[in-house]
Amino acid sequence: MNQERLTSLIETLDYGPAPESEAKTREWLKSHGSKFSHYINGAWQPPMKGSYLKTINPARSEEELAQIALGTKEDVDAAVTAAKNAFPGWSALPGHRRARYLYAIARAVAKHARVFAVLESLDNGKPIRETRDIDVPVVIRHFYYHAGWAQTLENEFPGYRPGGVIAQIIPWNFPFLMLAWKIAPAIAAGNTVVIKPSKSTPLTALLLADILLSEVKLPPGVVNVVTGDSKTGTMLYEHPVPWKVTFTGSTEVGRIIRKGTAGSGKHLTMELGGKSPFIVFDNADLDSAIEGVVNGIWFNEGQVCCAGSRLLVQEAIQDDFVKRLKRRMRKLRVGNPLDKAMDMGAINNAEQLKKITELMDIGVKEGAVMWQPDNVKCPPGGFFLPPTLFTGVEPSHTIAQEEIFGPVLVTLTFRTPAEAIQLANNTRYGLAASIWSQDIDTAMDVARKVKAGTVWINSTNLFDAAAGFGGYRESGYGREGGREGMYDVLIETDHTPSEAGGRPEATGMVAHDRPAGDQSEGKADTNDMIDRTFRFLIGGALVRPDQMGSFTVTSPTGESLAVVGEANRKDVRNAVEAARGAFPSWFESSAHMRAQIIYFWAENLAVEKERFADAIAAQTGCAHHTAQAEVDQSISRLFDCAAYADKFGGTVQPVLGRRLVIGIREPVGVVGIRASDESPLLALISVVGAAIAMANTVVVVAGKHALTAMDLVQIIQHSDVPAGVINVLSSQKPDAIARILAEHEDVDAIWFFGNHEGSKAVEEASTGNMKQTWVSDGKVIDWIGVRRERLLLKSTQVKNIWVPYGV
Ligand code: NAD
Secondary structure, three states, X not given: OOHHHHHHHHHHOOOOOOEOOOHHHHHHHHHOOOEEOXXXXXXXXXXXXXXXXXXXXOOEEEEEEEEEEOOOHXXXXXXXXXXXXXXXXXXXXXXXXXXXXXXXXXXXXHHOHHHHHHHHHHHHOOOHHHHHHHHHHHHHHHHHHHHHHHHHHHHHOOOEEEOOEEEEEOOOOOHHHHHHHHHHHHHHOOOEEEEEOOOOOOHHHHHHHHHHHHHHOOOOXXXXXXXXXXXXXXXXXXXXXXXXXXXXOOHHHHHHHHHXXXXXXXXXXXXXXXXXXXXXXXXXXXXXHHHHHXXXXXXXXXXXOXXXXXXXXXXXXXXXXXXXXXXXXXXXXXXXXXXXXXXXXXXXXXXXXXXXXXXXXXXXXXXXXXXXXXXXXXXXXXXXXOOEEEEOOOOOOHHHHOOOOOOXXXXXXXXXXXXXXXXXXXXXXXXXXXXXXXXXXXXXXXXXXXOOOEEEEOOOOOOOOOXXXXXXXXXXXXXXXXXXXXXXXXXXXXXXXXXXXXXXXXXXXXXXXXXXXXXXXXXXXXXXXXXXXXXXXXOOEEEXXXXXXXXXXXXXXXXXXXXXXXXXXXXXXXXXXXXXXXXXXXXXXXXXXXXXXXXXXXXXXXXXXXXXXXXXXXXXXXXXXXXXXXXXXXXXXXXXXXXXHXXXXXXXXXXXXXXXXXXXXXXXXXXXXXXXXXXXXXXXXXXXXXXXXXXXXXXXXXXXOHHHHHHHHHHHHOOOOOOOOEEEEEOOOHXXXXXXXXXXXXXXXXXEOOOHHHHHHHHHHOOOOOOEEEEOOOOEXXXXXXXXXXXXXXXXXXXXXXXXXXX
């Protein structure tokens, strides 16, 4: 063969079709008459109201794949009841028995892997290459991994137990994978579940149900699948029985669920949207980075919560990089998802296709330049879109800010690492980031500074059950996978808060909890205190209240103890600004230094022990020796916090492939705290000490026992705590101030220790930026026995950094 002929053959070589067989999957659909009931209590139960929805094939949008039951209140109730009834038996099984069931699920899924992969491609529209090589294997891995937690639970999580029924709501972009992420940890821990898949992708959940029933023989009621639409989802999260709601979906719906569950006492895990940066430095391996971009944004047609949808390229290589990228985009193939040679399949549904194209139009209107490879053709009859690239994008453009959730990449440039970080964090989301640089210093520095729950270095879109996944900021809270994910499906056994006014269960007395007739013993001489007027601590300075308002702190018998400032919205604003300003350097300070400061704080508190005891006794009316004990406990608690500052750092997990995942416990950010009205000093020290030990900055508002908080200000000032790290306000209406803090967009978490109404109000108000909440809901917290780990877990969020090694 001559050279010319050979060259022409190579140039004209094209892929032939390589379709995966649908036969077995179609057989399974037919075996159910292509019409599915709910899976409740280990049996197929038709919808009580008899309504069905259809699920279609997005690659052939006229084709109905099956009908699925439309869940109503009665169906949800039946499923929750089944889960509730199954809970005692399931949770009482030895961990080893549960481990065997999870192991059996993993094995059964592996056995039917191809049927699952084809079904997922048919129902979702994603290419078989992905469902076969990623979705299904990661599902299997998840069940195996969590079989291990079921086995080791008692040893690894002493003092924790499953809470009962968990309500689970999942989206359409990774239907089977999200199901596994939710079900595996929940049932490994001993909970039972009701899961509601998305109405457009319910089929793999139903196939799994079939296998649980016929092959795994999972006890009835442990896993229940209720299909339906968003209303079914609402009925599920509103149901009074589940102790927890885990939701994966859009931030918008996450907000609705947060509001809808406010005041219910339900725990939440929120896995929400993203707009993740994909950062390429000029010293990156560019060929690898180009493949990374392809994976980052065109994997699953960009319908990936952690898609690298914002490409940030260092200016010097921008032209070259975009040129290479366009060349690569011309090679992408869009078409039949069941064709093994396809890179991209169909968008999942018509609504999503419309949303994506509308955002693309906005991008063009706002002045960005859109490019699509003219040789990439989309087949007719389905919801297809070609890979799309936007250049000339400004950070303020809608397409640079909004989650497009489609195969659309926007590019921006940066000059320095600092600018890259600033651009990367210029979003309300914080799900993931991908960093490309051959320089380990640059990569790790950016990894630390970028606000995201998952960071991939020289890689992207990697998942492993041993590495927890979850967001920062408006990408949500809680984790799925890893050890960190297990905490989210367990509750503490040794801390069951009693109802308001009830006694804490642990031994030891809280300061207010004193025997009658003990009033006068060691009572403080309150006369000294009457004339003292306290100011707020804001940004390291003693500051008068904005409106010069004040109120009097009194003893239980009505004696005036001190006049303290009354905070308003402006004081809150100033305090938050100070806390935000102090955060970057406090975050970067060494744990050793933070520990030293907290030890010094304890030392200074010890010197003033008597004064604090007097004030506690005066405010609460407790015996002096009880107050002294509280001061001693507080000093000890500060030692705890200092000790843990450099001992609650994180983990390193080997995961599949040549990678290590470094799980770092990072601070949540600026924490707003409504101080407890119990144990004035110990409660305050416990939460503030833990928060700052873990590198958060705080704004505290004290109410009933503001005298102690204000006394503490002086100690803080003399303990080398940097300005702005701790800010203290007081108010006669601390619940109202807490609400302002909860509404503040620059506060990352709100902790509220007070009554039910106030707890509900801050939970409702937290939805603006989806801040993390910790509320006592009118229950008394045992501040003496409080688990240190609990304080530390509340003060941190895990960032998992994936570091590849070898070649
Ligand atoms: P969605 O929020 O519209 O729906 C998710 C689920 O919630 C579906 O089951 C839906 O029926 C249900 N739902 C919708 N409205 C509801 C309501 N008012 N009350 C109760 N349930 C309701 O999301 P989607 O369009 O299915 O999925 C795409 C979104 O999911 C994207 O924003 C994506 O980023 C996000 N996502 C996040 C992660 C993560 O781990 N962070 C993973 C996958 C997808």
